[in-house]
Amino acid sequence: MVNANGAPNGKCLIRARNLDKSYQRGGEQLHVLQGLSLDVDRGGFLAFMGPSGSGKTTLLNLLGGLDVPTSGSISVAGDEITAMGRSQLTAWRARHVGFVFQMYNLIPVLTAYQNVELPLLLTSLGRSGRREHVETALELVGLPDRMNHYPRQLSGGQEQRVAIARAIVADPTLLLCDEPTGDLDRRSADEVMQLLGRLVDEHGKTILMVTHDPRAAERARTTLHLEKGTLVEAGRRAA
């Protein structure tokens, strides 16, 4: 079991125990995660590194409730998400998790504003309440002047910042980032990492990030290495 205490005096936010995840591929059983246990404190900034196929993204998907483990349990902020049904899990995700993907995954026919507004459509907020939240999120990522731009009118770095705004707009408990700098040039990647760092430091967000990029991983407080579905090494840096 790895205890990834990202923040000083942190309180445990995620508790994963004996996670196994296997897939059936043809006649073969693929064990992607094997007996993985992990604790993550609130306010932590974790980077998962490891070779392709080591189970990083699978772990992130399990922790974010996008997938369910073959066995084992995960609780986030006291919610046992592995015991939840599909629809409960969706509702939980809407409330507690923000996702940032490598390819940004913005909806091309919606403006930056409308993309960021998407998670808020699921809330009881009215139009003006949503506007307030969206503007705040876009300001936080430094794009208040791009809210009416479509994704095709933005650079890769700007698109990713819009995606981060979408991830944080509903004020989730947890931010999960899968290769957030994987498709960006160095400068944009630095900007994005700087932004994620600020979200942790200034806004107390908990971020779990999968990355192949050592420079991106350096920004995290803790780096965990996965190999063949198990955590093999934990690195810790000062906040």
Added chain:
Amino acid sequence: MKYLRLIWVNLARKKIRTALTVGSFAVALFLFGLLIAIRGAMNHGEEAARADRLVVINRASITRMLPISHNERLARIPGVKAVVHATWFGGVYKDERNSFPQYAVDPEGLRAVYPDYLVPEAQWSEFIRDRQGCIAGEVTARRFGWKVGDRIAIKGSYMTGVFEFNLRAIYTGARSDVDTTHFWFNYAYLAERYKGRVGWYVVRLADPGDAERVITTIDEEFANSAWETKTQTEGEFGNYFAKQLGDIELLVLAIGSVVFSTLLLVSGNTMAIALRERTGEIAVLKAVGFRDGQVLRLVLAESLVMAAAGGAVGIVAAKAACASLSGLFPGMVLYLPSGELAVGMVFALGIGLLGAGFPAHAAMRLRVADALGRV
């Protein structure tokens, strides 16, 4: 309401595809509407028929005439309230293409037998007074731009010569399915030419329940004479003509089935392609918290909007086509009953739902982790 934008942007992202799909629904509903209208027109005699009218024709064939002396004998038969005789004229107004039904009638009988043709009292009086007077239905009058008082010259077809009529009245229908394409003139004007013969009689009954007895009485009255009759209710008479054109119901059903089946495939295919292209976006929606049911409803709503838009366009086009075609074919009243239009619309919406059903279900069941992995 807040999801309307999502539905709209998804429809607007591939405008040509959306327009073509909406167009498919429009064409289908247009065809459906037209078929219904044609079926209605074919069965018009039967549908618009009143239960209290009988048609009396020559037993040998409708093309053979009957003597005008039958008029009085028919009027004397117990249970007969009124009688009118009518004789086909079939002339040409200016051009062969300008065909419309023209009949020589007994004006007094016409009014007594056909209360569903509405004529202003003053115009009726003028018509009665004028031996060369005529009445035209509003569709025909509108078609040729006629006004009351116009002089109309019609060239005879089987009767040589050009005959001039004074338009004394324009009639309207008491109901929307009343044929307003007819042109009637006073029999007296051409009585000499018809030589005491008329085409057929229409009898109005005092009691519709008495039809069977009166039919038998009429035909017995003229049995074993040189002018035997065949009497039918107006509905049977109309149906007889419809049957000459084949089984319209079967035709409508067959064409309608082909059209709607094709539409189902088109709409299903369109939605399947559209959703395959948006797999990643659907995964993102679900990742941010859209529930399965919400995704399902969004997809179905898209399809329903296309079906509704196409259906509405098709119905409007069918109505316009019916309005403009109504005057072109003699005796053919093309009208779209609201009930049947509603059925067509329900069909279109049903097909929209059914076509999108499978892709929408697939979108609903989409596993986010798998879908994001494919993107």
